[in-house]
Amino acid sequence: MASMLEFRTPGFNPYSVKYSPYYDSRLAVAASANYGIVGNGRLYCLGLSAQGVQLEKAFDTNDALYDLAWSECNENQLVVATGDGSIKLFDLAVDQFPVMNWHEHKREAFSVSWNPISKDTFISSSWDGTVKLWTPTRNVSMATLPVGCCTYSTSFAPTNPALVSAVSSDSHLRIYDMRTPVSAKYHLTVTIPVHAPPSGAVLPRLRSPIPGGPPGQTYAGAIPSEVLTHDWNKYAETVIATAGVDRTIRTFDIRNPAGGPASVMMGHEYAVRRVAWSPHARDILVSASYDMTVRVWTDGSTMPPPVPPAPGPVHNPAENTVRPGVQLGLMNRHTEFATGVDWCLFGSGGWVASVGWDERVLLWDAHTLLRG
Amino acid sequence: MAVERLGSILKHLSPGSPLSAITSKNADDIVITLAIRSPLAKARKGGFKDSSVEYLAYAILKEVKERSNLDPALVEDICMGNVSDGKAAYKLRAAALSAGFPNTSSAYSINRFCSSGLKATADIANSISAGNIEVGIAMGVESMTIGGDALENPFDEEVTKHSQESQDCMQPMGWTSENVSRDFGITREEMDKYAAESFQRAERAQKAGLFDDEIAPIKTRIKDANGEWKEIIVSKDEGIRPGTTAETLGKIRAAFPQWGPTTTGGNASQVTDGAAALLLMKRSTAIRLGQPIVAKYVGSTVAGLPPRIMGIGPTVAIPKLLSQYNLTLDDIDVVEINEAFASMAVYCRDKLNIPWEKMNPKGGAIALGHPLGATGARQVVTGLSELRRTGKKILLTSMCIGTGMGMAGLFVNEM
Numbered sequence: 001m002a003s004m005l006e007f008r009t010p011g012f013n014p015y016s017v018k019y020s021p022y023y024d025s026r027l028a029v030a031a032s033a034n035y036g037i038v039g040n041g042r043l044y045c046l047g048l049s050a051q052g053v054q055l056e057k058a059f060d061t062n063d064a065l066y067d068l069a070w071s072e073c074n075e076n077q078l079v080v081a082t083g084d085g086s087i088k089l090f091d092l093a094v095d096q097f098p099v100m101n102w103h104e105h106k107r108e109a110f111s112v113s114w115n116p117i118s119k120d121t122f123i124s125s126s127w128d129g130t131v132k133l134w135t136p137t138r139n140v141s142m143a144t145l146p147v148g149c150c151t152y153s154t155s156f157a158p159t160n161p162a163l164v165s166a167v168s169s170d171s172h173l174r175i176y177d178m179r180t181p182v183s184a185k186y187h188l189t190v191t192i193p194v195h196a197p198p199s200g201a202v203l204p205r206l207r208s209p210i211p212g213g214p215p216g217q218t219y220a221g222a223i224p225s226e227v228l229t230h231d232w233n234k235y236a237e238t239v240i241a242t243a244g245v246d247r248t249i250r251t252f253d254i255r256n257p258a259g260g261p262a263s264v265m266m267g268h269e270y271a272v273r274r275v276a277w278s279p280h281a282r283d284i285l286v287s288a289s290y291d292m293t294v295r296v297w298t299d300g301s302t303m304p305p306p307v308p309p310a311p312g313p314v315h316n317p318a319e320n321t322v323r324p325g326v327q328l329g330l331m332n333r334h335t336e337f338a339t340g341v342d343w344c345l346f347g348s349g350g351w352v353a354s355v356g357w358d359e360r361v362l363l364w365d366a367h368t369l370l371r372g
Numbered sequence: 373m374a375v376e377r378l379g380s381i382l383k384h385l386s387p388g389s390p391l392s393a394i395t396s397k398n399a400d401d402i403v404i405t406l407a408i409r410s411p412l413a414k415a416r417k418g419g420f421k422d423s424s425v426e427y428l429a430y431a432i433l434k435e436v437k438e439r440s441n442l443d444p445a446l447v448e449d450i451c452m453g454n455v456s457d458g459k460a461a462y463k464l465r466a467a468a469l470s471a472g473f474p475n476t477s478s479a480y481s482i483n484r485f486c487s488s489g490l491k492a493t494a495d496i497a498n499s500i501s502a503g504n505i506e507v508g509i510a511m512g513v514e515s516m517t518i519g520g521d522a523l524e525n526p527f528d529e530e531v532t533k534h535s536q537e538s539q540d541c542m543q544p545m546g547w548t549s550e551n552v553s554r555d556f557g558i559t560r561e562e563m564d565k566y567a568a569e570s571f572q573r574a575e576r577a578q579k580a581g582l583f584d585d586e587i588a589p590i591k592t593r594i595k596d597a598n599g600e601w602k603e604i605i606v607s608k609d610e611g612i613r614p615g616t617t618a619e620t621l622g623k624i625r626a627a628f629p630q631w632g633p634t635t636t637g638g639n640a641s642q643v644t645d646g647a648a649a650l651l652l653m654k655r656s657t658a659i660r661l662g663q664p665i666v667a668k669y670v671g672s673t674v675a676g677l678p679p680r681i682m683g684i685g686p687t688v689a690i691p692k693l694l695s696q697y698n699l700t701l702d703d704i705d706v707v708e709i710n711e712a713f714a715s716m717a718v719y720c721r722d723k724l725n726i727p728w729e730k731m732n733p734k735g736g737a738i739a740l741g742h743p744l745g746a747t748g749a750r751q752v753v754t755g756l757s758e759l760r761r762t763g764k765k766i767l768l769t770s771m772c773i774g775t776g777m778g779m780a781g782l783f784v785n786e787m
Contacts, residue, residue, distance in 0.1 A: 037374050064377075271385065
C-alpha cells in the first residue's frame with residue numbers, strides 16, 4: 001500500500017497518539033517503558049516537516065503514560081494520564097518538568113480528554129473508578145464523578161460542553177450532565193448497558209447469532225465484558241461508538257439507552273483498544289486492536305436499512321433493526337498491539353496516525369485503504 | 373501494581389469465553405487456602421459416637437490452625453453449618469476459643485439443613501467480598517449420633533392450615549424420597565444399581581488411598597463395652613460397605629413401607645458424624661500471607677421447589693447457577709451431588725444428563741455418609757481432592773435441602 005510516515009520510539013511502547021488542534025504538523029505520542037507494566041513514561045511531541053516526522057520535544061515521567069490530550073486553549077500545552085494516577089500538564093516552552101501536576105486519582109489514570117467547546121476544563125478517568133473534572137488553573141479537581149469500577153475511557157461530547165461520557169469494565173456506558181443539580185446520582189443521566197439485549201426483546205430473538213461472531217454473541221445481547229474505549233460521533237450528536245474486550249464495536253444512540261446497539265461491527269480478532277470517529281464523514285470510524293490491525297469501518301448509517309427476513313414461524317418484526325457495519329479497510333503494518341489512533345483534522349481528510357507497542361508511530365492515509 | 377497491570381492486559385486478551393471468565397485470576401477473587409475434613413464415622417456405633425458437637429468443632433479447628441500455618445488472630449469470622457443442635461453457636465464459640473483462636477475472632481452457626489456447609493462457605497466468601505472481613509473459616513459439623521431438634525411436635529395449625537406445602541414441611545425425608553421415586557418412575561432396581569456404584573467407587577477410592585489428602589485424622593475418645601474411656605484416632609471413613617453389589621442391596625427390605633417400596637437403608641445416605649472446614653480469603657491476601665491457593669470460590673445460588681419432592685433440588689439449583697455464569701455441564705469436570713437418597717440421585721443424574729463418570733467419582737453420601745451440616749463443605753473438600761488428582765479444573769457441588777430447596781456452588785481448582 002501507499003507509503004507511510006514513520007517515527008520510532010525505541011525503548012518505549014506507545015499507548016496513545018493525538019494530533020494538535022492548532023497545528024496541522026504537530027502531534028504527540030504518550031508512551032511507556034516495558035509495555036506500560038513497570039517503568040517510566042515518555043511524552044513525545046512530534047512535528048511533520050519536509051524531512052518526515054521529527055522529534056520536537058520529549059518529556060520523561062516517573063511512571064507509565066496511558067493517554068494524552070492537547071489543550072484547547074493553549075497551543076503549546078497538553079495533559080497526560082500517568083500510571084501512578086497523576087495528571088500532568090506539560091508546556092512545550094518549558095523543558096523537562098510539567099507545569100502542573102494533579103495527583104488525586106488513587107490508581108492508574110487511563111484516559112484524559114479536553115473540553116472542545118468550553119475549552120477551559122478537562123477530564124480524566126482512572127482504575128479507581130472515578131472520573132475527575134479539572135481546570136488547568138486550579139490545583140484541585142472541580143468535580144469527581146463516581147463510576148464504581150475501572151474506567152478505561154472518558155470524553156466530553158463534541159457538541160455539548162456539559163456532557164461527559166465514560167465507559168468502564170462493568171460493560172456500561174455512562175453519560176453525565178454537569179448542568180444537573182448535584183444529587184445522589186452525581187450528574188449521572190444515562191446508563192447504557194453495552195452488552196444487554198434491547199429491552200422488550202422477545203426471547204427467541206436472543207438466540208439469533210451475529211454471523212461469524214464469537215459464540216454467545218447475538219444481535220440482541222452478549223456476555224458482558226470490559227469496554228475499553230469509546231468516542232462520540234462528530235456529526236450525529238447523540239451517537240457514541242464503544243468497543244472493548246469482546247472485539248465488537250457497537251454504536252449507540254443516547255436518546256434510546258435501552259434500545260440496544262444501533263450498529264454492530266465485528267471483525268477484529270482480539271480486543272479493541274481504541275476507536276475514533278472520522279471528523280470528515282459521519283459514518284466512518286477507525287479502530288485499533290490487540291490483533292495488531294487498524295481497521296476502517298462504516299457503521300452503515302449512510303446505507304439503506306437492512307431487509308428484515310421473510311416472516312417465518314417465529315417471526316419477530318423487530319428482528320433485524322441492528323445494522324451490521326462494514327469493514328472498509330485494514331492496515332496491518334503494526335507488528336505488535338495497536339493501541340492508539342487519531343484522525344488529522346487538517347488537509348484533505350483521511351490521514352490517520354496510529355501507534356502500536358512495536359514502538360512505531362505510523363501516519364497514513366485511510367483513503368488509500370478504501371481504494372486498495 | 374505491575375502484577376495488576378499485567379493481569380488487566382491479560383484479561384483483555386482472554387477469548388471471553390464464560391469458562392475463561394470464571395477461571396481468570398484476579399486479586400479480589402475469594403480463594404480457599406485449606407480444605408480438610410474429618411473422617412465420616414458411623415453414627416451411634418462409630419468412632420465419633422461419644423464425641424460432642426463442640427469436640428468435633430474443636431478438633432477440626434485445631435487441624436485448620438495447625439495445617440494452615442496462619443496466625444489464628446488473622447481469622448476474623450468462623451461460620452459453622454449445623455442442623456440438629458440448637459445451641460450450635462454457643463458450642464462453636466467455645467470450641468474456637470479452645471482451639472486457639474483468640475477472642476478477637478468471631479463465630480456463628482448457620483442452618484439451611486443439608487446445604488449448611490455450602491451456605492457457610494458462601495456467607496464467608498460474601499463477607500470477604502464485601503470487605504467486612506479479610507480471612508474467614510467456613511465449616512460444618514454434625515453429630516447424627518446425638519441428633520436433636522427432630523420435629524417432634526407438629527407446627528401451629530393456625531399456620532399450616534393455609535397451605536398444604538406448609539404442612540409438607542413437617543414430613544420426614546424418607547416420605548419425600550418415596551414421592552420422588554413414585555412421581556418420576558424411579559425403580560428400586562435403578563436405585564440399588566446407583567447405590568452399589570456409589571459404594572464401589574468409595575471402596576476403590578479408599579483402598580487406593582484417594583481420600584488421604586483430604587482427611588485429617590481426629591483424636592477422640594469412645595466408651596468401650598465396659599464403659600471405660602478409650603483414646604482412639606479416627607482416620608478412615610466408616611460408612612463404606614465393601615463388596616456391595618446391586619444384588620446384595622436388593623435383599624434389604626424397604627425402610628418406609630407405609631410410604632413406598634423403593635427406599636431402603638442400603639440405597640439411602642449413610643448416617644454418619646463428621647466435620648469439614650475451608651479457610652477463605654482474597655487472592656491478594658493469600659499472596660500477601662504466603663498461603664497456598666487451593667481453589668477459587670466462584671459463586672453459589674439457591675432455588676426453591678415443592679417440599680414434598682425436595683430431593684430434586686439440584687435439578688433447579690444447578691441450571692440456575694450455570695446460567696448465571698453462562699456455563700454448561702460440559703464445562704464442569706466434577707459434579708458432587710449429595711446422595712440423600714438414590715431416588716433423587718438417579719433423577720438428578722438423568723434429568724440433567726450428567727455423565728455418570730463425572731458425578732461423585734469417589735462415591736457419595738450413600739457410601740460415605742451425610743452429616744447434615746458438614747456435607748456442604750465435605751463435598752467441596754472431596755471434589756477438590758479429585759480435581760487435584762486428575763489435574764482438572766471445575767467443580768460443581770449441589771444438594772437437595774429438606775423443606776424443598778436446592779443449592780449449588782461453583783469452584784475452580786488451582787492446584
